[in-house]
Amino acid sequence: MRRAGPSEEAGSPQEEEIRRQAAGPDGRRVSDDAPVTAGEADFLFSGLATAAGLLLAVSGGPDSLALLYLAARWRAEGLARGEQRPPLAVAVVDHRLRPEAAGEARMVMARARAVGAPGEILIWEGDKPVSGVQEAARTARYALLLAEARRRGASHVLTAHHADDLAETVLMRLCAGSGVAGLAGIAPLAQREGLWLARPLLSLPKSRLVAVCAAAGWDWAVDPGNRDPRKGRGRLRRLAGELAALGLSRERLLRLAARAARADAALEHMVDRALADAGALGSAGGFSVDMRRLGEQPAEIAVRGLGRLMSGARGAGDAPLRLERLERATERLVAAAGAGRPETLTLGGLALRLDRHGVCRGAAEPPRKQRAGA
């Protein structure tokens, strides 16, 4: 008898569960314009009930105002039923890049007060770079949010990333030729500098978050996330209809992300074993690994293993390693280890030295001056 294979049409387990919980008694599909129900929010926030505290990152756009509304309702209704709920606080970052941002920040503070959550306006002070300002703003934003969470004793920073953000990210990564980890898109929960970054709304389309604000009678700022339609994400957003007509719909992109995330988790599990097998030792500042043993693994596992050791040895704020460079470095080290030949190379601020026994040691590259004098 032929066993049924995995269904191509099934959504991610989380999506399915939300549809099941939110569908009416007759099991109808939830409309993309329906506000998020209290039952759905219970499910979306269920993993956060025992957190030490939640800091909500609210920009004043409809997505993050909906996050504020839903989290505050979930907390109030849960407490009223005698259930455990963490304290909430709100933070808005004024990057001092747009004059309207100050007014938007005040509006967010008023909403926070209205739901009884303490709030803080965080300012990105100082000179702004001429190029790459959006990237620098994002880095500064997360640093400010994490510092504020720490100050308040919150364990989690919550952002309002949603399904359209996730689909767009996957599309951008496809365009950039990313690997499996990149195609997994945005993680619903990730550790960042000893705190948690949580995105509880990732399975909901943006239209449902707009519907939450509309139903609550909450005005929102003209979406600060709206981008120039001629560039990057804005351009992809403009093409979304055409891509969907070709079959590259939001649902398919989400399915791809869920499958990539599943494959990524399996590969990471293999990396754990491969590194233990290759006697890997790592700390902030350096690592060592038997490259000959690591090189016996499939190339994907060797690349990830070396990448993980390097990330651990580098600073938390360092720019991520470029995948192509990591792939080339792994290839060179594995080939040299196999031939019993010493090799030295530098990558991402680390010097990687392979001895003739196949042991590779990575350490922070000495500053240029010191090297010149050495």
Ligand SMILES: Nc1ncnc2c1ncn2[C@@H]1O[C@H](COP(=O)(O)OP(=O)(O)OP(=O)(O)O)[C@@H](O)[C@H]1O
């Ligand atoms: N100025 C801000 N203040 C507080 N939170 C913000 C601000 N801007 C964005 N956020 C939070 O980040 C989420 C994502 O926002 P947005 O899509 O604009 O980010 P991005 O620039 O694409 O960067 P990334 O997706 O990497 O965070 C928002 O839903 C909100 O929770």
